[in-house]
Amino acid sequence: MAGEGEAARPLLEEKPDVYFDGCPGCAMDRRKAENPGIPYGLFFHMWIINLVTCLPVSSLFPFLYFMIRDLGIAKRVEDIGFYAGFVGASYMLGRALTSIFWGILADRIGRKPIIVITTFSRFPYVLLCLFISIICFIVLISYIWLPETLHTHKVHKKKDDQCRESLITYLSDSKEFDKQCSTSTKNKGLLTNWPLMSSIVLYCITCFDDMAYSEIFSLWAESDKKYGGLSFSSEDVGNVLVVTGASILLYQTFIYPHIVKVLGLINSSRVATILSMVLLFTYPPMANLSRPWLSIVVNIASMLKSCSIATIVTCSFILQNNSVPQDQRATANGIATMLMSLFKAFAPAGAGIVFSWAQKHQHASIFPGDQMVFFLLDIVVLFELIWTFKPFLDIPKQSSSS
Template sequence: MAGGEIQEGAAGSEGQEATAPLLEKEKAAAVYVEGCPGCASDRRKAANPGIPYLQFFHVWSIILVSCTFANIIYISLLVFHDKGLACCQNSRRHWILWRFCRLVFNTLFGLSTNYWMAITSRFLVGSLTALLGPIRAYTNEICRPEHQAIGMSLDSTSWAVGLIIGPAIGGYLAQPAEKYPMLFPVNSLFGRFPYFLPCLCISIFCFVILISCIWLPETLHNHKLDKIEDRANGSFIAHSASSEELIEQQVKSVPTKNLLKNWPLMSSIVLYCIFCFDDMAYTEIVSLWSESDRKYGGLSFSPQDVGQVFAITGGSVVLYQTFIYPQIDKILGPINTSRVATVVSMVLLFTYPPMTHLSRPWLPIILNIVSVLKANCLVSIVTCCFILQNNSVNQDQRATADGLATTIMSVFKACAPAGAGIVFSWAQRRQHAFFFPGDQILFFLLVVVEFLGLVWTFKPFLAIPEKFPQN
């Protein structure tokens, strides 16, 4: 009798095990393939749950040198992303290394002897600047899911720092024979080529980073997980992993689909484009508005005053993105963070027109405070969009998705300054209108754009990736 009970219990146990969902069995262990660089990267993340500061710093340096090319001409043509980023699906590392060919063309720009040589070399530099897509994908893959916010925020921080350092290098080192005649005689190489020195310095910086990329680990998998059937094979080793990593591997096993039919991705790209358009239009409008005369509703600022405001704002973005944004994202999540930042940004826009009635010294102080808050709201939304985009696709489509987002965004950013300038000219002619007279209409239209962005963060417009069901 006892033996029968034991056999019956064992049979029941086997039946329960047989009927248990396959997903519950998978939760016990993650499978890694020996010799696969992507699996090696996953194993490192499983063994080291902390923030990968060294890898983040390496990526930070790559983006910094990418942005510090003097007077960057950013060419984001779809043909480059479609053909080039397809190669990136085979190797993130090789794509990043290949982009550093720009240092040759950047150096040639400094040695240009005529207008067309300068235009051609800068076009080639710009056409090789399609690095943001792969580097965002790489940032997403070198860290665990809980550290994506700080990784993406550091990417944005590095780009912001590069936008400051690049023009500074150009401004201080261009035409050295005129600025520093004791160090650079007129008949020297730098005297004959007045823009060679800044280009040479940036190319040397680029070459140092290029050498360091030799040790850059690959993150792409070189096998198809959905074709793995025999787990008893000696080339596979089971390791324990967190639920987030298991979800990541399950996402990789899903067959790829057309990116244009991936609504979670495309809806996040639409949100990204709305706020990039708003950001560029805002930058254009604030610059023109600040320098316009008070009788037209402006502030009568000098170019130096405006430059100081943007310098302070840029510095605040670096600090905010590095230390504050990751904590906010951890509490609210990317979607709720976007919503809160959008509402705060809309409120701040209504505070600009009344500033024309303030006097110094309060005017610069108030403008700086509002500008800092406004810029950090916009950069929070953009970083949230990066996180949503990278978690809406499989790994083998991630770089192409980021490249597609950058391409479409570039079109919106190109249209924003022209559109803002036209609207600004129209606003100057309606100083006595009943509905938002003068420059007030400019900020009202920006509020309208951001309101559209806020609406887009809700269903059914924004499709939420499965990793963020709580939002």
């Protein structure tokens, strides 16, 4: 089945015939060849690193509404969303300005030094942010045991010529030789690599949806019911996010791999997108529910929505890495992160402005208040769905073939 071929086929990489002593990339390739099983230890290490990366910005959302209100930044309750949007945008704007630089540098000097350098940061608040800083420091120490994947050796020209001549002799009359030459040419220019760029666009649209939803959900849940919100406290929102985070962990670990094996990367993304669109239409009526049904329904909807986003993001990650060779992945991911950060910088600012407008138009005749907010989110998700079809999304040959 094509879906199984998509999930089972490894990322595009060239396996070296010779392992060079002192090259961390060769050491990693040798370790993978000698231990073909799943490296759960490395996976856990990378999970901790991703957790530390997300904590600084994600931890702000539960109390951002109350922080802007208590500090007196907004003069009216209806204006809180406007200012909250710009706070969320500032972090992603900084990431957008530096992502390509760090990606190119990682392809030159290695992955580990860049990870260590970019871990250092400064947090503006004391209790929660001090705890996050401690976690960052612990993870920083753990980088000592993180293996490098960049190949640092230089192949001798004479040996390289011999290998090339052998390959030409063996494949000169075959279609595989033309295919390899074509693939090599495509890999040289990242910006002209449409399978890469189209998967990055899908990734960016999904991240825009994710960031806008995260911004709006916290503001909407914490706003008063007379403004169409849920009148949740910061603790209530935090509890919902904890349950949602735990569900994503379980989903990504045990359920997502089986879904991709059955449906494939593209169909999994389409199903997740459709589910996300349906869920967004159910959010405005939730304000009419009372506890405990309100908390139950909000938790279920938040879990399904977040798992849908996680599905699309993970599938686009796989498509991106299948589109480039190993020595270009850091630069490719730098481009993806820069574009994604630009989208994420505009998302909270735009979401905050729309939310602030919606608070002042609760009695409009068409799409009053919060209904307009979630309707616009649905429009973004519709663009995600459209982009999963041709000619917009170009699937790498490694992923499309079974």
